[in-house]
Amino acid sequence: MKIAVLGFGTVGRGVVNIIEDRVPQVQVARILELPDRCVEPRMTPNFDDIANDPEIEVVVECMGGLEPAHTFICMALTAGKSVVTSNKAVVAEYFEEFVNLANAHDAGFLIEASVGGGIPWIASIAKVRRVDEVSTFSGIMNGTTNYIIDSMAKQDLDFDIALGRAQELGYAERDPSADIDGIDVRNKTIISASVAFDVACTKDLPVTGIRTLTKRDMAMFRQKGLQVKLFGRGVQRDGSYAVAVEPVAVPRDSMEAAVPSNFNLVSLEGTTVGPLKFYGQGAGSLPTGNAMVQDVLDVAAHVQPRYDFSRGLTYDPTLLTSSYVFRTSVDAPQSAEWYATDAWLVHHLSAVDAHKLFEQVQARDPKAFMAAISRED
């Protein structure tokens, strides 16, 4: 089978290397590259060379960003080619459009690499849904922030030092906003919810990151037997669903607290299978490349998920409700109770209301921090 790879950065090189080393039945026929980087005959700067080549059955998009990725994916699907992508930003933004195009042109649209890198998360959700409803999902979907938190916990580092080390190791970008402000997890949460609940997930969900997490916050939670992790999560019940991205304080002896370094751990709960958790490398050239090659092999084996987002679930933010800790010098509202020095607790807040309250607090105390408490309420 002949495929084309769009983009020849970290992930694109991973895909090409894995296929050339290990998957003789697949041939990388074309690679889309910038004009000044086309150093071998199969490289082209012109996407039309790929879209118009009838021999190319699968387009593997690893360019990242919204445009031109969005346009190229639409062109490939319209030409009846299956698309495999690792681009969480473009999938989160245009998932429904891509699904409609794929179904209209009988093409596959495969996104395993967009969440959890090499972890077979998307395929596992799809498999669980053959038998079960997925009632909840949650987890650590961003290795950079897990690395930062894990370093802070194990080596008692300040946030900025831990972030600096993540940048040195190549886990964090020069501008780390997408990771530490929860944007990356937001995209992965939208994608996971769309697959788990078969719904075109809202893009207007509460997103809180860990930018203001301090060493003292870590110690405060440690004293309570807890550790903060950045979670994406979703729940569905009775025809409604809710999603959120927020720091969650989990028990220190939980599986989530034990996730080391830059690894991911994603969980779901199915009707009959019960809780399942999946752990692995959420990023990196080879793990992410592996997930894309697995998707290519699924196309070759005619094993393709089919989405249609026709379930008509209603977005109801009140489904996702927790107790929240606010660490801030701002005075507590009447409904709050004392949690620790400079920190108060509010019970039974929806993720949306917690996020609103946190915005009010941060307007007066930009260094404030907020986390949901798991297993309360």
Next chain:
Amino acid sequence: MKIAVLGFGTVGRGVVNIIEDRVPQVQVARILELPDRCVEPRMTPNFDDIANDPEIEVVVECMGGLEPAHTFICMALTAGKSVVTSNKAVVAEYFEEFVNLANAHDAGFLIEASVGGGIPWIASIAKVRRVDEVSTFSGIMNGTTNYIIDSMAKQDLDFDIALGRAQELGYAERDPSADIDGIDVRNKTIISASVAFDVACTKDLPVTGIRTLTKRDMAMFRQKGLQVKLFGRGVQRDGSYAVAVEPVAVPRDSMEAAVPSNFNLVSLEGTTVGPLKFYGQGAGSLPTGNAMVQDVLDVAAHVQPRYDFSRGLTYDPTLLTSSYVFRTSVDAPQSAEWYATDAWLVHHLSAVDAHKLFEQVQARDPKAFMAAISRED
């Protein structure tokens, strides 16, 4: 699609309930039951009624035990019917025979439920192997012993008290030997190695259980920052492989140490995907039934693993080498060093040599305990 279910105990009822509630495209046409328990028309005590019914495409074996399960599986495969089984004892004993029959008669042989209950472990190994070599696997494959160890750790219980609670909860049998002596994990290790390494795995592997684990042993390891878990594990390298079942002392902050109650956590390492871990309910009517229904749906979708065990790997026990702690009143051999009161450590032992040494020690001190230390040597 019409199927037959052999055995109507915990797992068989789970399969039938899930199919009737959630999988309308599959029909349970016959159920094999004891003569005095055939209370509805589709039940029969006579396997010939199933083997000779050309409409039945899949036989779901949940009887357990070696015979007559072995005979019925062979008859079904010979009749060209696909077989789905949760019976780890019969698969571990006759895997190669079943695979040869399945291949000769173009039938499927699916065993997801035999290891890890509802966890998609077997399918995940098979998927990883489409691209990667599996270099190692390991993990907590027995929920009963994990429940015992977790209760001992969290509630500071004696072994016998924790075992009694496991029996009250239905996690352990009246005769708990198969769980606490590692026989159940042995069967699951043989099956996992066969799938991961594509080899008819040796049945002559070292097996050590946790029958002699004490509260004091737990405290000794806790002081070293470790916690014991019962592991099945395997490794392959350079045309050879090794397998073992033994207690392993893992870091207290590891994922494995955090596995609660009667859950399972199984891990593998693939060439390009890196480490993956899978967590869930390793037993129970609905999780195990779910795994079998997933296998039935794979048959319906023509997605079937094909084993042939033709890789010709050599069994080389020296591949699996660790440091071992022996807690015993028996004097240490010359090569040992002191570990704690009444406990000594030997470096760089193969699992087979450790098991032999432990047998010698137990001949003089039947209450002795042995564990490998992870991350040493």
